[in-house]
Amino acid sequence: MMRVLECKACGQRSFYDKSQCLDCGNDEFLCENPGTGQVISVSTVHVTPEGVREPNRLGLASFPGDANIIAQIGDSVSSGDDVVLKGGHELRDGRDGIVQGARLLPADG
Amino acid sequence: MVYTDTDSESTAEFQSCNVNPSITGVGMTTFAKSDDRSLQELLRIASERALTGSEIDPKKVDSIHVGNMAAKAFNSRAGVANALASTVGTKGIAHRVENTSASGASAFLDGYDAVRSGRSETALVVGGEKMSAVDTETSTEVISRITHKQEYNQGITLPSFAGLAANRYLDKYDACRRDLAEVAVKNHANALANPYAHFNKQIHIDDVVASPVVASPLRLYDCCPVSDGAAAIILTANDKDGSIQVTACEGAIGTHAVADRSDLLRIESVRTAGKRAYTCAQISPSDIDLACIHDAFSILEWIELEELGFADSGKAWELTRKGRTDIGGDLPVNPGGGLKARGHPLGATGISQIIEIVWQLRGDLPDERTVTDPQCGLAVNVAGFGNNAICTILEAV
Numbered sequence: 001m002m003r004v005l006e007c008k009a010c011g012q013r014s015f016y017d018k019s020q021c022l023d024c025g026n027d028e029f030l031c032e033n034p035g036t037g038q039v040i041s042v043s044t045v046h047v048t049p050e051g052v053r054e055p056n057r058l059g060l061a062s063f064p065g066d067a068n069i070i071a072q073i074g075d076s077v078s079s080g081d082d083v084v085l086k087g088g089h090e091l092r093d094g095r096d097g098i099v100q101g102a103r104l105l106p107a108d109g
Numbered sequence: 110m111v112y113t114d115t116d117s118e119s120t121a122e123f124q125s126c127n128v129n130p131s132i133t134g135v136g137m138t139t140f141a142k143s144d145d146r147s148l149q150e151l152l153r154i155a156s157e158r159a160l161t162g163s164e165i166d167p168k169k170v171d172s173i174h175v176g177n178m179a180a181k182a183f184n185s186r187a188g189v190a191n192a193l194a195s196t197v198g199t200k201g202i203a204h205r206v207e208n209t210s211a212s213g214a215s216a217f218l219d220g221y222d223a224v225r226s227g228r229s230e231t232a233l234v235v236g237g238e239k240m241s242a243v244d245t246e247t248s249t250e251v252i253s254r255i256t257h258k259q260e261y262n263q264g265i266t267l268p269s270f271a272g273l274a275a276n277r278y279l280d281k282y283d284a285c286r287r288d289l290a291e292v293a294v295k296n297h298a299n300a301l302a303n304p305y306a307h308f309n310k311q312i313h314i315d316d317v318v319a320s321p322v323v324a325s326p327l328r329l330y331d332c333c334p335v336s337d338g339a340a341a342i343i344l345t346a347n348d349k350d351g352s353i354q355v356t357a358c359e360g361a362i363g364t365h366a367v368a369d370r371s372d373l374l375r376i377e378s379v380r381t382a383g384k385r386a387y388t389c390a391q392i393s394p395s396d397i398d399l400a401c402i403h404d405a406f407s408i409l410e411w412i413e414l415e416e417l418g419f420a421d422s423g424k425a426w427e428l429t430r431k432g433r434t435d436i437g438g439d440l441p442v443n444p445g446g447g448l449k450a451r452g453h454p455l456g457a458t459g460i461s462q463i464i465e466i467v468w469q470l471r472g473d474l475p476d477e478r479t480v481t482d483p484q485c486g487l488a489v490n491v492a493g494f495g496n497n498a499i500c501t502i503l504e505a506v
Binding site: 071087 | 134173246249250253257262263264266267269272273274275276277280311321322324325326327364365366367368369370371373422462
């Protein structure tokens with residue numbers, strides 16, 4: 001399960017590592033379950049870097065606490081769908097070796 | 110639209126910018142898919158053209174500011190600024206400025222600050238990139254590595270961000286796919302009479318919507334090309350009659366991870382850099398007669414026009430549909446073809462945007478691509494998908 005960072009001071013959430021909260025500057029975070037998000041936009045990318053699947057379907061999803069993420073999505077995911085992040089997927093196999101991580105998949109899947 | 114600056118911090122910080130460097134010479138190479146000359150040669154040629162145009166002895170150049178993103182990765186080359194100084198024959202200081210696709214405007218900002226501070230009486234700003242030295246796979250890899258590590262791991266590239274943004278924009282607002290294609294058609298038309306442009310090819314909306322998909326809904330003709338080229342400008346503290354003054358050059362940063370933004374259709378770095386530049390130049394968007402916008406992807410022209418106050422959110426597409434951003438419209442945008450058709454040799458792009466404004470303000474261009482009687486122009490050069498932006502305003506004096 002992928003985790004989301006939650007600022008201890010203001011509650012702002014983010015999926016991206018940072019040393020300070022972008023909103024209040026606090027430097028202490030909790031690691032929380034992101035819960036269920038909703039897909040805001042989708043793009044199917046046909047020109048991909050070495051070691052990345054082609055086409056690479058990507059989705060922008062918004063999770064509770066205004067935490068947004070762009071991640072690979074499953075073939076059946078569309079804009080407006082409810083999704084969760086599930087780890088253990090091979091995201092790329094390029095010059096840095098195999099990278100595994102989370103994809104956005106249907107919440108009811 | 111009336112622009113209102115509610116950012117008191119920027120007002121206080123930037124209202125005292127009152128020493129305006131002048132641009133006394135410009136020079137470019139023709140942007141191209143592949144130029145046989147080396148990066149060093151391209152930089153030298155652009156520099157010498159700018160020096161010749163300004164009638165300045167190279168020995169009087171106090172500083173050289175070279176914009177370049179990836180000479181090491183593309184050309185196995187370091188020390189490009191030092192090599193250029195030796196070739197051109199200047200005795201002052203020299204260094205390279207790297208800010209990904211905004212390296213050119215960042216180098217310009219560096220030279221602008223050097224002249225304003227008194228460190229340099231005359232500065233040579235030159236940017237260039239030779240991207241054809243590597244294959245497409247390698248250049249895609251080099252450019253994709255500017256993204257946040259977590260986004261890179263997902264295989265995300267810059268066209269990916271643009272595809273997601275375009276899909277969101279078309280879904281949220283009333284613009285249609287053909288309106289977006291019209292941005293590319295307009296910019297290609299503008300480049301037809303530009304001898305320095307990568308493309309001199311007229312395209313039509315049907316060509317755009319039938320071209321191969323890159324990142325849906327964006328297709329090949331929605332995306333700028335990979336280019337070789339260089340561009341140079343001479344900045345001086347000396348006022349000359351008939352010169353072009355730089356009344357603002359301001360930058361701002363945005364989040365590194367694009368998804369960390371509250372709205373994919375907002376580019377805070379562009380908005381903030383624009384606010385700071387308007388404040389410094391003591392003008393508003395309604396005073397701008399032409400704009401060179403960083404249209405690496407067609408959707409960026411709309412988003413940046415909105416962030417810069419030329420249209421309300423979700424309304425820039427109407428400017429395109431009504432022809433207001435055409436060369437004969439009331440806000441000509443990218444009259445030289447933009448990144449889309451003039452080309453995008455990363456380190457040269459920001460400087461080539463400023464050169465286009467210089468040519469327009471001087472009235473140096475053929476009638477078919479001349480904006481009517483411009484007095485003030487704006488350029489915005491963007492790093493990554495808005496990680497950083499530099500906004501420059503020029504005025505004819």
